Amino acid sequence: MTRIACLALAAALMISPALAFADPSPDHPGEQTVDPYKVSNANADAKPMANPAMFNAFHGKDGVSRIVDGLVDRSVADPRISEIFKNQDLPRLKRTLKEQFCYLLGGGCDYTGRDMKASHKDMGIQDADFNALVENLQKAMNKEGVPFRDQNRLLALLAPMHKDVVTK
Amino acid sequence: MATSFKLCVWAIGMAVVLTAGPSSAQALREGGKLLLTDGVTNIEGASGGGLATWAVIGGDETRNGIGGSLAATDVHLPAYDLRVYSAKAGLFNRVELSYAHQEFDTGSTGGKLGLGNGFTFDQDVFGAKVRLLGDAVYDQNSWMPQVAAGLQYKVNDKSAIIHAVGGKSADGVDYYVAATKVFLNESLVVDTTLRYTEANQTGILGFGGNLHDSYSPQFEGSVGYLLTRHFVVGAEYRTKPNNLGIAKESDWSDLFAAYAFNSHLSLTAAYVDAGSIVTFENQRGLYLSLQAGF
Numbered sequence: 001m002t003r004i005a006c007l008a009l010a011a012a013l014m015i016s017p018a019l020a021f022a023d024p025s026p027d028h029p030g031e032q033t034v035d036p037y038k039v040s041n042a043n044a045d046a047k048p049m050a051n052p053a054m055f056n057a058f059h060g061k062d063g064v065s066r067i068v069d070g071l072v073d074r075s076v077a078d079p080r081i082s083e084i085f086k087n088q089d090l091p092r093l094k095r096t097l098k099e100q101f102c103y104l105l106g107g108g109c110d111y112t113g114r115d116m117k118a119s120h121k122d123m124g125i126q127d128a129d130f131n132a133l134v135e136n137l138q139k140a141m142n143k144e145g146v147p148f149r150d151q152n153r154l155l156a157l158l159a160p161m162h163k164d165v166v167t168k
Numbered sequence: 169m170a171t172s173f174k175l176c177v178w179a180i181g182m183a184v185v186l187t188a189g190p191s192s193a194q195a196l197r198e199g200g201k202l203l204l205t206d207g208v209t210n211i212e213g214a215s216g217g218g219l220a221t222w223a224v225i226g227g228d229e230t231r232n233g234i235g236g237s238l239a240a241t242d243v244h245l246p247a248y249d250l251r252v253y254s255a256k257a258g259l260f261n262r263v264e265l266s267y268a269h270q271e272f273d274t275g276s277t278g279g280k281l282g283l284g285n286g287f288t289f290d291q292d293v294f295g296a297k298v299r300l301l302g303d304a305v306y307d308q309n310s311w312m313p314q315v316a317a318g319l320q321y322k323v324n325d326k327s328a329i330i331h332a333v334g335g336k337s338a339d340g341v342d343y344y345v346a347a348t349k350v351f352l353n354e355s356l357v358v359d360t361t362l363r364y365t366e367a368n369q370t371g372i373l374g375f376g377g378n379l380h381d382s383y384s385p386q387f388e389g390s391v392g393y394l395l396t397r398h399f400v401v402g403a404e405y406r407t408k409p410n411n412l413g414i415a416k417e418s419d420w421s422d423l424f425a426a427y428a429f430n431s432h433l434s435l436t437a438a439y440v441d442a443g444s445i446v447t448f449e450n451q452r453g454l455y456l457s458l459q460a461g462f
Contacts, residue, residue: 046309126197126200126230126232127200127230127231127232127261128197128199128200128230128232128233131200131201131202131230132200134202135202135203135397138397148355148394148395148396148397149355152352152353152355152394153352153353155308155352156308156352156353157308159305159306159307159308159309159352160306160307160308160309162303162306163306168232
């Protein structure tokens with residue numbers, strides 16, 4: 001009997017770290033909690049493209065997923081901006097970026113993240129950080145084989161976000 | 169009048185330099201511009217295309233830092249050779265200060281013109297440019313270009329020859345307003361610049377003349393197509409006044425390709441049509457410019 005109790009306790013102790021960091025939202029396990037906000041596609045801070053060929057040029061959802069993974073992985077390893085990504089919720093960042101790009105490229109996704117001002121608040125991001133991220137995105141799009149002209153069309157939607165992202 | 173005006177311009181320039189930086193004390197940040205968004209170096213030492221001066225501020229710095237570059241340029245024409253050595257500094261992506269030394273070598277043409285073989289006009293160009301509004305890259309949701317205003321004080325060392333050919337002065341000031349914009353949706357960069365000038369052949373033959381001795385507005389512009397983030401190709405046009413009686417002055421144009429190896433080094437090659445220069449027609453040739461910066 002005591003042996004069973006001991007095993008149960010051991011099992012509980014093994015699970016407890018997972019329980020402590022469990023996500024309260026059942027939709028996105030592995031992500032941290034964020035303060036509640038109004039979910040809306042307007043938070044993407046740009047209108048989606050009308051041209052259906054654009055989503056194909058980015059190789060659909062799979063292509064966007066590879067590009068965002070590439071962008072975030074490069075940025076986390078980029079000495080110019082890696083500091084900014086420390087202690088950030090990278091799974092959530094990747095998910096919401098994928099949603100945002102898919103939405104903007106006319107892929108029919110919904111964006112569930114916060115708007116650019118709220119999501120970059122207090123990060124102290126400078127022009128050089130913003131541009132370094134653009135460069136990493138260009139490299140990720142190059143790797144995916146997205147034509148340069150189409151890359152620029154996406155960047156044209158992202159560029160005006162500079163005013164909400166760069167605060168320093 | 170002229171002196172007080174120059175003093176006023178200088179005072180405004182200094183005020184901008186002193187207030188343009190970040191208001192709070194913080195560390196300067198090196199580099200940070202996207203490739204080629206500081207343009208290349210034009211023949212007068214300012215950031216721009218090859219012939220045109222643009223509204224972008226030279227150097228790789230952003231509003232959080234100071235940058236600069238050096239450039240060496242050669243324009244090889246059938247009858248002449250123009251060599252330019254220049255340096256510029258960019259302060260907080262707001263102010264650009266530039267200096268260029270131009271050597272207009274007449275080669276064997278100098279002998280034919282009675283100047284002597286290898287006769288060379290030397291001109292120094294001191295430039296200052298201030299970005300007034302807009303951002304050429306970020307403002308993609310509006311038509312607002314990046315707008316800058318600047319001046320170039322040019323001093324030519326061949327005063328006697330300049331006066332002999334009908335020029336009125338060996339030094340002069342050009343004033344300009346430039347508007348530059350990247351249209352990312354079209355992968356284009358477009359510049360239009362209005363220059364108020366009395367320079368003959370950009371000052372190489374002095375300022376003002378026996379035909380016209382007054383300032384006139386002149387146009388210069390560039391259109392570039394972005395092929396990759398390293399590579400842009402395009403064309404330029406620059407109109408010029410006609411102040412001297414001895415020879416008609418042509419507008420200039422070029423077809424260019426600029427390649428940025430990285431944020432520190434770029435090479436520009438162009439085919440330039442300089443038209444007629446002092447009765448020597450069809451002055452077309454190769455323009456090469458190497459820029460190194462930080």
